[in-house]
Amino acid sequence: MYRSAVYDEPLLNELVSSKKEKIKPLGILPDSLKRNEKIDIPDIDETQVVRHFHHLSQMNYGIDSGIYPLGSCTMKYNPKICGEIASWDGFAGTNPYQDVSTIQGNLQVMFELERMLCEITGMDYFSLQPAAGAQGEFLGMLLTRAYHEFNKDFERNEIILPDTSHGTNPASAAMAGYKLVEIPSTKEGTVDLDVLEKTLSEKTACFMLTNPNTLGIFESEILEISKLVHDTGALLYYDGANMNAIMGKAKPGDMGFDIVHLNLHKTFATPHGGGGPGSGPVGVKMKLEKFLPVPRVCKNKKDYFFDYKAPESIGKIKGHYGNFSVLLKAYVYILMMGRDGLRESSEIAVLNSNYMKKKLLDSGRYELPYKELRKHEFVLSCEKLKQEKNVRALDVAKRLLDYGFHPPTIYFPLIVKEALMIEPTESESKEDLDRYVDALIKIADEKPEIVKNAPNNTPVNRVDDVGATKKPILTWNMI
Ligand SMILES: Cc1ncc(COP(=O)(O)O)c(C=O)c1O
Numbered sequence: 414m415y416r417s418a419v420y421d422e423p424l425l426n427e428l429v430s431s432k433k434e435k436i437k438p439l440g441i442l443p444d445s446l447k448r449n450e451k452i453d454i455p456d457i458d459e460t461q462v463v464r465h466f467h468h469l470s471q472m473n474y475g476i477d478s479g480i481y482p483l484g485s486c487t488m489k490y491n492p493k494i495c496g497e498i499a500s501w502d503g504f505a506g507t508n509p510y511q512d513v514s515t516i517q518g519n520l521q522v523m524f525e526l527e528r529m530l531c532e533i534t535g536m537d538y539f540s541l542q543p544a545a546g547a548q549g550e551f552l553g554m555l556l557t558r559a560y561h562e563f564n565k566d567f568e569r570n571e572i573i574l575p576d577t578s579h580g581t582n583p584a585s586a587a588m589a590g591y592k593l594v595e596i597p598s599t600k601e602g603t604v605d606l607d608v609l610e611k612t613l614s615e616k617t618a619c620f621m622l623t624n625p626n627t628l629g630i631f632e633s634e635i636l637e638i639s640k641l642v643h644d645t646g647a648l649l650y651y652d653g654a655n656m657n658a659i660m661g662k663a664k665p666g667d668m669g670f671d672i673v674h675l676n677l678h679k680t681f682a683t684p685h686g687g688g689g690p691g692s693g694p695v696g697v698k699m700k701l702e703k704f705l706p707v708p709r710v711c712k713n714k715k716d717y718f719f720d721y722k723a724p725e726s727i728g729k730i731k732g733h734y735g736n737f738s739v740l741l742k743a744y745v746y747i748l749m750m751g752r753d754g755l756r757e758s759s760e761i762a763v764l765n766s767n768y769m770k771k772k773l774l775d776s777g778r779y780e781l782p783y784k785e786l787r788k789h790e791f792v793l794s795c796e797k798l799k800q801e802k803n804v805r806a807l808d809v810a811k812r813l814l815d816y817g818f819h820p821p822t823i824y825f826p827l828i829v830k831e832a833l834m835i836e837p838t839e840s841e842s843k844e845d846l847d848r849y850v851d852a853l854i855k856i857a858d859e860k861p862e863i864v865k866n867a868p869n870n871t872p873v874n875r876v877d878d879v880g881a882t883k884k885p886i887l888t889w890n891m892i
Pocket of ligand 1: 484485486545546547548579581582623627652654655676691693
């Protein structure tokens, strides 16, 4: 815990004990700790200070500043009421070490949120503990292991993933000690059933998939995929980062998935740019319930309580009970939106994405490899621009900064050359979508020198990343 040196007498005594100096009462610094030289800061008035910090705050770009169509990241608007409620003393002032009788409201929020997420995904139980999607995946892999070991199925040491999968999927599986087996997608950009069937074996522990996949394409053969996977005794894992496309329309539980993680910091409003706190709850089907982390949030006739009694549980995945403020914002968001609201937001997200995709394709400046039918995001290729003008996806992204826009995700998924992955979300107006499309079209028509040197109007211009790699300036060398 933070202790103020000025007001904390024992701490002061500790600091100067080597000098055998007696500390004076509160608020008075001993001479040995006082600065003798003048501090080198400008002598300016309050207005200038306020303007300086206000200006600095304006140099940030967030979802409140403008469109942020970072594909795969669902950077959508977080209604202010969600943050407002999370900041209420009754919530923000609580502490995980408090007696449960004093935090019944918090437990109620968690208990009800679990039920809501079950309803949205079609799963039977949820754990709210993981602090990010990747941690949810890792938990999913631990659950997979626990499940197979419980069934004395010790030979299953492989996880299958499509070549479109997000980097955290193989990373989480590898962290859990699994061998990775990547399978190529069809020319349509979806799972190749023949290849999957040949790859599945008595060694397969799980197949990890997101639906719609990272190209924004819905895996319409998901029931066949599920059958193939289950027939070999393996589990099917759902990466829920793309849930924004199907909320209220389809449930991963109905598609046959056994384990699901959601990214509350994407689909359920909390924007997560800059690495802010996240939440990656994991939902499971009944057969995996007993392996979920402890404690579970339970309710008897009148009270909520934490239940630690779960002998088969994998244990804890994170300290305490998850990132409570993100859970709370998701809870408020879901209550506010309701069943119809969530469905409508997915519909608008998909509509916005297809509107942009159509305009950009019609412009003839960019290409769209793989199937045209997309959900909430689409992945364009700048390969033609690269061939014709030596302008790459990176250059286009940097130039967007000059137009005052946040760039999309680039170079992912890996199977698209010079990828621009755009996810506009339901939060954007038609005017903003049009402005973004116009900027992308203009950039494609600009002289290559302008685009390749961008950004020109930002406080920091093009970073020499090759130079930085070859000659890194390390901070500990500068001290
Ligand atoms: C498809 C997909 N899966 C998993 C993740 C991992 O989520 P997190 O960043 O919360 O760890 C992401 C993150 O962008 C993602 O896009």
